[in-house]
Amino acid sequence: MDIKDYDFDLPEELVAQTPLPDRAESRLLVLHRATGxxxxxxxxxxIEYLHPGDTLxxxxxxxxxxxxxxVKEGTxxxxxxxxxxxxxxxxxETLVKPGKRVRPGTVVSFGDGLLRGxxxxVTDAGGRIFRFQYEGGDFHAVLERLGEIPLPPYIRAKLDDPERYQTVYAKKTGSAAAPTAGLHFTRxxxxxxAAKGVDIATLTLHVGLGTFRPVTTERVEDHRMHAEYYEVSEACAxxxxxxxxxxxRIVAVGTxxxxxxxxxxxxHDGRFVAESGWTDIFIYPGYRFRAIDALITNFHLPRSTLILLVSAFAGRERILAAYREAIARRYRFFSFGDAMLIL
Incomplete structure (x- = not known):
């Protein structure tokens, strides 16, 4: 399967740079898989497409x-x-810029020494492995003081409110990027x-940046997925x-x-069980879905594992036709863009 078959031209001005004032006022393109x-x-x-007895x-x-x-200590x-x-x-595991300045043994100081790495x-992909040192027992508390929310590289505008890159139900800290399909929901x-009779379940998958990277191999089958940590509770299962x-129906919010x-x-042969672990599942056309009946998702990068996943669910031709329609009608793309519902 050739990755070039999952390419498309996107005008740069359609890449959303900022979120809308009202999360739920984004546009929604509904795709019916059976008919196109x-x-x-x-x-x-x-809400009109969700029925009592479904689970979101x-x-x-x-x-x-x-x-x-x-800053690098010493220089x-x-x-x-x-x-x-x-x-x-x-x-x-980290990404470092500029990487050439950071070799094994290099010490980097953050916040005037509040945190040292x-x-x-060096990883096979050119990243760096850091061991961090800090006062106190809570690394995430230090991170909240010193760190910034990372935005995807295609977003160049400053985000005034970092909470707009979090879902309203975000709870368990651990992602390097947002599960962006959920950004459209308000409380x-x-x-x-829920009042309509639709159940709502939550699980956790900590999103890695590899999710958004384009596939660089010519053959889709040669691509290797990154692993991400997930948890499914007994209540959810x-x-x-x-x-x-x-x-x-099981309606998944996001890839x-x-x-x-x-x-x-x-x-587990089509059943759901409580478990946690790492997954590097790669879903592309030809995959047999066992879990979901409908999918809410954003518009994705060309040549990405995400467009491969939605193409596996709805069919390549239907997805590319939907994307052409979205571009023609000036939908907004990527993290702060508009949404699709695939039924």
Whole structure:
């Protein structure tokens, strides 16, 4: 399968730089998989497509203030560090700029020494492994003081309110990027959905930056996914199994939720169980879905694993046709952009 078949031209001005004042006022393109029919709505209208007995599944991860600015001890050179993966024992996989200044043994100081990082090694992908040293027992408390929320590189505008890059239900800190399909929900909309008789379940997948990177191999099958940490609680698994038993639909909010649900369902013959661990599941056309019946998602980067996932769910031709329609109608793309509902 050739990755060039999942490319498209996107006018730069359609890349959303800032969130809308009202989260739920973003546009919603509804795609009916069976027919290819498209509907143009507002996101708050999503409630009309959800039915009593369905379960809406949210990813409750919270974005870390994972971007740190420090100086190299001994030279004072400015160093930027982006935390990617918690390896335990205060060790983190990171991206560093400029990387050539940071070799094993390099010490970087942040916040006038409130936090220090010692480079322990270089990853295969060119990242750095840091062991951090700090006073007190709570690394995340230090991070809240010193770090900044990282935004994707295609967003160049300053974000006045960092909470707009968090979902309203964000709870468990650990992501390097937001599960952006969930950014459209308000608390009022979620309350209205629940009042309609739709169950709401939460799980956790801590999003890594690899999610948004383009596929660089010519053959889709040669791409290797990064691993991300997930948790599914007993309450979530039980609710999903009950939803299946009563004939309700499982509606995933985002590709991160989808990857978590499909990981568990694939491992347990279509059933859901409480578990945690790491997943590197790669979903592309030809994949057999076991967990989800509908998907709420944003518009994704060309040649990305995300457009491959939605193409696996709805079909390549239907997705590319929907994207052409979205571009023609000036929908906003990517993290702060508009949304799709695929039924």
């Amino acid at each position: 029919e498209l509907e143009h709505r507002r996101f708050r209208d999503v 599944v949210l990813n409750d991860t919270r974005v870390m203030p994972a971007r740190l600015f420090g 004072g050179a400015k160093i930027e560090v982006l935390l990617l993966k918690d390896l335990g024992d205060d060790r983190w 010692v480079c322990e090694g 009022e909309l979620l309350d209205a959905i 039980d609710l999903l199994n009950r939803t299946r038993a009563r004939g309700g 991160t939720t989808t990857r978590t649900l499909e990981t568990v369902a694939q491992r």
